[in-house]
Amino acid sequence: MLVAVQTRNRMTFRSLPLVLLALAVLTYAAYFSVLTITRYNAFESRALDMGNLNQAIWNTAHGNWFHLTNQPGTVNRLSLHVEPIIVPIAALYRLWPDPRLLL
Known part of the structure; x- marks a missing residue:
């Protein structure tokens, strides 16, 4: 039982950087999508x-x-x-x- 918990925690810590990277990429893409669409709508393209x-x-x-x-x-x-x-x-x-x- 203790081994299963330790394995699950290791998997969580191993996947944490990938989750953080995916979150950063999605935030970056969303921010610049909104920015460029706002600029386009304001005739600034x-x-x-x-x-x-x-x-x-x-x-x-x-x-x-x-x-x-x-x-x-x-x-x-x-x-x-x-x-x-x-x-x-x-x-x-x-x-x-x-x-x-x-x-």
Whole structure:
């Protein structure tokens, strides 16, 4: 009986750093998500960063894969950055077509 209690306490102490790390990561993500969405709602997002990515994801979600129209000389986001994560985000974008999904 005493051995089982000691083993359980060891497992608790071993998992405590992982639990604290997960809590810190979730707190960090929640804080910056709220911060960036608040900035976006106050019209403080940056046009080129947010606009380029939003346009590429919207176009990918609608069949024009990685297409850009606001960069001179380029028509494809892949000519600027290789970002394969755009494809699964574009699938989510079909469900909720809002730039705040990117934040």
